[in-house]
Structures are given as structure tokens and as C-alpha cells.
Amino acid sequence: MPQYDYDLFVIGAGSGGVRAARLASKSGARVGIAEQVQIGGTCVLRGCVPKKLFVYASEFSQNFRDAKGFGWTVDWARFDWPTLRDTVQNEVNRLSGLYTKNLEAAGVAMHDDRAIVVDPHTVRLSRSGRDFTAERILIATGGHTFRPTKTRGQELGITSTDAFTLKELPSKIVIAGGGYIAVEFATVFSGLGVDTTIVYRGERILRGFDHDIRAHVQADLERTGVKIICGSTIDEITALTGDRKLVSLSNSMKIETDQVMWAVGREPNTANMGLEAAGVRLTARGAVAVDEYSRTSVPSIWAVGDVTDRVNLTPVAIREAMAFIETEFMARPTAFDHADVASAVFSRPPVGSVGLTEEQAREKGHKLQIFRSVFRPMKHILANNEQRVLMKMVVDAESDRVLGVHIAGVDSPEQIQLAAIAVKAGLTKAQWDATCAVHPTGAEELVLMGEPVAHDNEAPA
Template sequence: MSFDYDLFVIGGGSGGVRAARISAGYGARVALAEESRMGGTCVIRGCVPKKLMVYASGAPEAAAESRGYGWLDAEAGDFSWPAFRPKLDEELDRLERAYSAGLEAAGVTIHKQRARLRGPHEVELAGGEVFTAKHILIAAGGRPYLPDLPGAELGMISDDLFLMKRLPTRALVVGGGFIACEFAGILNGLGVPTVQVYRGDKVLRGFDSGLRDLMTEQIAESGVSLRLNASPEKLEADGERIRVSMNDGTTEYYDAVMFATGRVPYTKGLGLEEAGVKTGKWGEILVDEWSQTNIPSIFAVGDVTDRINLTPVAIREGHAFADTVFGNKPDKLDHSLVASAVYTRPHEAATIGMTEDEAELRGDVLIYETRFRPMRSMFAGSDARVMMKLVVDRQSDRVLGCHIFGPDAGEMIQLAAIAVTMGATKRDFDRTVAVHPTMAEELVTLRQPARVIDAVKDRAIGA
């Protein structure tokens, strides 16, 4: 059977674009359909604009630190959203053009329309055209989740924050994950009085307990009004403001309410049922270690599979798919060791591998940890603390996890992740000569374990 294309990619985010470009480089005839802007969540409404806003929000902190170093007149001044927003849009436009140009240079045919499956080898565009393809790759990404409560439609999602015409005079951020923590800090840093509510007792569920403790403290001390064990029950319009009724019986008014309560795979209306593709509880596409669905001709990568929802993961999955299917170089991503970072200020949280909480369940592990006030901020008068932690296998001496809380922790974890991924031992860390004076030198100067977690014995009830 002849096909219109060797590969048809649904979704123009980082994973889909990488898969399309590399596949075309191997000589495949490739088409890609994107219903919105090329670049997907990361480039257009996620990582990139968020990080630029993090930088912008750090000006007051930088001014305060400067005063601690003798620049007595240092002030951040007033932030101008109308001045910042056009520059942000211009940068996103530039990146979108770069993504499209890369595809075109590789010979990929771009369809700027929504696409859906018509069968194992058929794709239908919103305009009605139908194309056949030997292989189909779904990389449609995910979308923010709005909770099921009255008036939720009055709230914003993280996508909306980049499109605001003006900053709110008072904002509520709902959630305790990394997106909620980052945006609460951004709004607060830009001068918006911000409240963050989370139903748990500390933020960043799933991260190392030490990171969670320090991040919870930092948010509360940074100027954000952090309210734990709380959640909204109802939103109502009241003129141009939003009346929010909380589960503790209180009622407050805000100009903007942002929900950061999770993300779900963007699979509705993709024709998965008609094509026979199996999905999970949240609509995620079920795939094997090669990103292949139960339909041999259909694959999926990125957030749409709900494995690890990070842009670099989607990129690696897309590249591995292209290498395997078109490059005659079978490859798959090891999802067990993936580094990540939370871009808050003044300190970030960054992590790779086993957490101390997981170590407690596994046992036979040594925990090396240090907490201290870093020289730079301490001199300027800050009491903010840094944490460095290593989780080490007691028998093999292999470093199973690394967790950092501090300025530019994301930059540090990227380099530490190389060592951890290669299987470095604690001895390898110990014999590495420190660079002094740095914060990161603490990772190679930890000598005595702070805690020993003994081997796990039979914990069955009644044993």
C-alpha cells in the first residue's frame, strides 16, 4: 500500500517538532499539523515566557541585595507590564518562527489546522482533507485542568497569565505544585499582592521532604500570603471583581484567580476511540517503552502520554522515536532518572532520582545533607538557607538521588544529573576537588551521613 506520507505528526510542540525534523533528516516524507502556535506549551505558554517573567520578578530582590553591598540608592522602581508584554510577545514570535523554519528547512510539510485520527493510517484535518501515513505520531500535549467547582470559569489558567492586558491589583493562586509556586512568586515579585492557597500541609507534593519544607517556608517569607489546608469552594462575579468563598467559611475578593491545579492530556476529539487506541483514566494515551500504542502504526510522545510531563522528556522521546523508526538506531528513554527544577525566587528547588521519602521505604540508604546560609546573600543580610542532599546506596555506594535548594539550583542539578545518570558513587563525589568558594562545592565535601536508613524488614501488619 502506498501512503501520502511516511510519518504524520499531530502536534507542533517540542516533542512533535523534534520527531518530525529528525525523521525528515533520515529521508522520511513527513507532515505535521498544529492547530495553534508552533512551539507548543513550552515555547508559547510555559517554560520560556515563565522563565522570562521569573527574571523580571527578581528585580526587587536584586535591588535589596545591592543595598546590602553598599549601593544605598538601589531601587527596582515600578514594574511596567505594558513595557514588558510587547518584548515578551516579540521573543515568542521569534522562537515560533525558528521552529517553523527548522521544519521547513528539513522538508516537513506543515498544516496549520487541527487534526484527528480516522484510522490506523489515516488523519483528517479540520478543513476536511484526509491523508494517509505509514506511521502516525501523536504529540498533542496537555492542557491546564480547571477544578469542578461553581464559578471556576471565572478563573484563569497559567496560559492566560501571559496574555493579560494589565496586572491585577490583588491575585489568588490556587494550587501547591511547581506551577502554582512559580506564578505566585512571579506575581508577588512584580508588585501584585498575592495569596496562594493549597489544600495540603506543605507545597510541592512528590518532591523530597527537605525541599518541600524549605519551599513552604520561603513562599511564606517572600511576601506571598500562603494559606495551607485551604481551598476555594465557589467563585462568583461581583462587578469587575471575583468573590471567592473558601472551605473555612471566609469570603474574599480578588481581581484575578489563577488555577494551577494540574494538567491533563489533550486527547479529547482526537479520534482515538475510532482508531482503537487505548487510553487511561485521564485520557492519557497508553504506550510501551518505545512510545508505541496498542495500534502498531500509531505512536505518542510527550504530555499526551502523561509519563513525565517535561519538555526535555518530550524532546528525547520524539528523537528516540525517529531514531528507532526511521534511523535504524533503536533507542528509548530511561524515565527513571530525569532531573527537574522549580523556578522560584530567591531560591529554586532542583532534584534528580530517589527522594528521602522513597529511601525510607527502600531502606539500606545513607542520607548526606547540609543546610547553610550562602555567602552572597548572608553578607547582604539575608537569612535564607540553602540545602544540599545526597541519597546514597549503603551497599554499592552509588548516588541514588541529589536534591538542591538554593539560588540557581536548576543550573547545578543539570551538572549533578550527569554524574547521577552515569552511576557515580559517593566516592566519586568525594574524590572530586571542590571549587571554592561556591555553594556547589558542598556536594563534594559532605563526609558524614546525616541519617542512616536501615534495611527495610518485613513490615506486614501482624508480622
């Protein structure tokens, strides 16, 4: 039997890679991990964590306005961008340090270098040129922001990664894209006082979410000052005097702005890694093709997280890593079930979603009952805040099973976690209704939606 340097070598120290490395090492395996940038990955360094902190910061402007209805006067409030930027980066670096300490404590050998795959059992560190052999190799390199390289002047724009460390906050920004990253940063920038415009090629933002949620969020963003231009793309960005830029759109509109942000998708980090030469099959989008156990086409190589382009969420990468460890190091074959994974969009209003959308359920042939409620939260009434909550349940009319729950409004990301348990467990609408409400809360509406909406078996317009 060959003698390897490691039992497992992990390429990429993000959420999935770190979890796999720690658990494998704790099981007694000899583990190495390589990271070319900084330990922590997208979520900790340039994704979920700093983004959520920015969202918190952007909410204070509305909170200060709301406070007046409760007797508070806060007209003196002002915002300082460098303070937010720097304190968020300090927190990101603190968390990265904790990840490093946890790997050290678990006995994982760390390599501050880019690793490429030489063959099914060998990796090479780019800077040092050292080769290491491993019985198993795990690819956990995540993804990166995409730039439309064929668009003239695209280099004048930034990506979400750049947005966290801007020297100055722009007075005006154009955001290209309509997915959750675009919508979340539109929420952040507009909440911080930036004149914000979204340019999206589709007919409505947040493609893939339920149509009622998409309409509700778009309407509220527009109500609160975000300009949304759908059915259009950026044709060209031209530099003007100073930091000003001219954005030319495919619909012939032109917009002068201080900053342009690309939020038009992400791509798997697989380029120049030697994967195909080693026999690892990639998908048409460049993701690592894997089976339900995260195995690639090479028996000694696995992949987890965004690099596989399955469900690109941090908790999913962690669960895939845990399933890999259970299968390969604990002799308990485990495949993570990607169905009914809850997700959140930290927009204005925020969104929580789990299970099938109405459109997806109809495409699968379900006869449906749709339950929907729109209301103004108690806290918003005294504040004279017009933001509403939308709650929606997609129910199979024959089995009474709740197929999906979709919420847009205050605390919806917090509420959807518990709703996800019920959807994953396959509970019926009758079981939801049998649960006594907690009053006064917004969440109580989830167990009080008694009557389905009319025309519930017709396709949405």
C-alpha cells in the same frame, strides 16, 4: 504495498513533534505535520520559555534590595507590566518563527489545521476536510490546563496560559494549587509586587518532591510574603464590584481579591481526536497508553510527550521523539530511559532535583544515609538577605551509591544538570567526596558533606 501520502504524519507541533518531524524528514522520509494553534507548543508559547522570562523579571525586586549592601542605590526603580508582557510575547513569537523556518528547511509539509485520526493510516484536517494517508502517525499533542468545572464561579478565574497576556497586573491574586506551576507563578506575581496567596488542598506544597525541599521552599515563600493556606480548596468564586472577586474556601475562610488563577493540574490533549475509534487505547486519565518504544495499541500509531503522561517535561518529549526516530527510521531500536530525569522548579528559592527522594528510597527498601547542608550563600551575607540554600543527598548505605540529589537555593537548576550526570552514572558518595571543591562557590558543598545526619534510617516525620 500501499502507497501513502506521507511516510510520517505528526499531529502536534510542540517540542516533541517538531523534533520528530525534522529528524524524520532529514532521514529522507516524506513528512507532514499539523498544528491547530501556533508552532512551538506549550513550552515555547505558554510554558517554560515565557515562564522563565517572567521569573527573571520577578527576581529584580530582590536584586535591587540586595544591591544596597554592595553600595548601590536603586531607589528609583519601577516596574511596567505592559513592557514585560509585550517583550515576552515578542520573544515567544520569534522562537515560534524559528521553529517554522527549521521545519521548512527540513522539507516538512506544514498544515495549519486541527488533525484527527480517521483510521490507523489516515488523518483528516478539520477545517479543510482534507484526508491524508501515512504509513506512520505520531501523536504529539501535549496537554492543556485543567479547570475544576464543578466549582461555582470557576469561569471567573484564569489559568497559567491566560496569565502571560493579562491586560493589567492585579494588585492581589489567589492561586489555587500547590504544584510547580502554582509555586512558580506565586514567585512571579509576588516578586512583581502582587499580594499573593496560595490555596492548596494538601498539607504542604510541591507534592512529589523531597519532604525537606518542600518544607524549605514553603517556609521561604512565606518569609518573603506569600500567604500559603494548606488543607483547603476553593468552593466558590463570586463577582463583586469592578474586577473584585470573593473567594470562599472549604475551611470557611473568605478572601477578596482582584484575580484568581487555577493551577490545579494539566490533562492530555486527546479529546475528540478519533483515537479510541481508531483502536488507540487511552489510560484512565485520558493519556495515550504506550510501551517503552512509544508504540500505541495500534501498530502504525505512536505517541510522545505530555500526551502520554509519563514524565511531563520538554526535554523528555524531545528524547522520546529522538528514540522514536532512531527506532523507526534509523533501524536502531531505542527506548528512552525515564529513570533519574532531573527537574527544576523556578520558585523562590529555585529547586533542582534528580533521582529518588528520601521517601521514595525508603519505600523501595533502601537502607539510607542522608547528607544535608543548610547555609547562607556568600552573596546574601552583605545583602542581609536571609534566604538559605538547602542541599541534600540520599545515599544507599550498603552500596554507597548516590540515589538522589535535591537542592533548593541560588542556581540550583544550573547545578542539578551536572549532578544528574553523576546520579545517572551510578557514582558513589566516595567518588563525589574524592572530587576537589571549587571555592568559593555554593556548589562546592555537594562534595563537602562529610557526615550523615542523625537518625538517618528513620522515616521522616
